[in-house]
Amino acid sequence: MAEPQPPLRVVVVDDEPLARRTLRVLLEPEEGVEIVAEAGNGAEALEAVAATAPDLVFLDVQMPEMDGFEVLNALGPDRTPAVIFVTAFDEHAVRAFDAEAADYLLKPFDDERFRRALARARARIGDARVRDLASRLARMLSPASPLPNPPIPQTPETAATPPSAYAERIVVKKNSRVTLLDVRTVDWIEAADYVVRIHAAGAVHVLREPIAELEQRLDPRRFFRIHRSTIVNLGSVKELQPLFHGEYVVIMRDGAELRLSRARRDRLQQLLGARI
Secondary structure (H helix, E strand, O other): OOOOOOOEEEEEEOOOHHHHHHHHHHHOOOOOEEEEEEEOOHHHHHHHHHHHOOOEEEEEOOOOOOOHHHHHHHHOOOOOOEEEEEEOOHHHHHHHHHOOOOEEEEOOOOHHHHHHHHHHHHHHHHHHHHHHHHHHHHHHOOOOOOOOOOOOOOOHHHHOOOHHHOOOEEEEEEOOEEEEEEHHHEEEEEEEOOEEEEEEOOEEEEEOOOHHHHHHHOOOOOEEEEEOOEEEEHHHEEEEEEOOOOOEEEEEOOOOEEEEOHHHHHHHHHHHOOOO
C-alpha cells in the first residue's frame, strides 16, 4: 500500500478580499489541501511564505506597492514554491510563463479551469517530491564509472564551483516507475510547454520541471543553454553551421539541428575554446 502523501500547503495572496474568499471556497472541498495562510499585499505574502513554507501559492499579479512578480523575485529561487498566477489582465501571461509558473488563471475563471490549474500544480509538486526523495537516495549510492567525453575548457566562472555540487543523475518519473538517468548520457534537452524532453542515448524522457530549474542543477562545464528553450551537452556537439546574419545551427551527434541564439554565441565560443 502506498504511503499517504502529505497535504498540499497553500497560501492565497490577493489584495481583494472577495477574490481570496473565492479561492478559499474552491480550495476547501479539495482533498489533501490545507490553506495555511492568506495575504492581502506583497509584504504580507513574503511574511506568509517565510512563516509557513507552502508548497503552492495562488498569487495575484496586480497589487499595490509590490506586484506578484516582485514578490516572486524577492523570494529568490531557493524559497520559491510552485505558483499559480491569478489576474484579470491577460497581458501578463508571457511574464508568467517566463517565471516558470505552474499555471495562469485569468479572472473570471470557472470551477473546471480552477481544477485544471490545481491538478497541474499538484503534478509538478508531486514530481518535485519524488525527485527530492530519489536525489537523497542517489547521494547514498556510489557514482558509476565515468563515461568517456571530450574535456571542456574551464572558465573563471565555471571553475569556481566544484563538479560535486551538480546533479549526477536526473530523476524521471513515468507512471509508478522512477528512473535515475545518468547526466553523462544526456545529449540535449528541450523545453515543451510545462515539461522538458531529455534526449539521452537515443531515447527521449519527459520530465515535468521548468528548463530553468533543471539548468541550475547541471554542471555548466558540461551543459550549456544555447537558446531559451534548449540545453546541450557540449561533449555531444558535432559541428556548428552558419546561417544568415551571424546566426548558427548546432549539429548534435544524434543528428539533431538546434538553433543557437546570437546572444549566446560568444559564450559558447568561450566554452568550446574555438572561434565561430
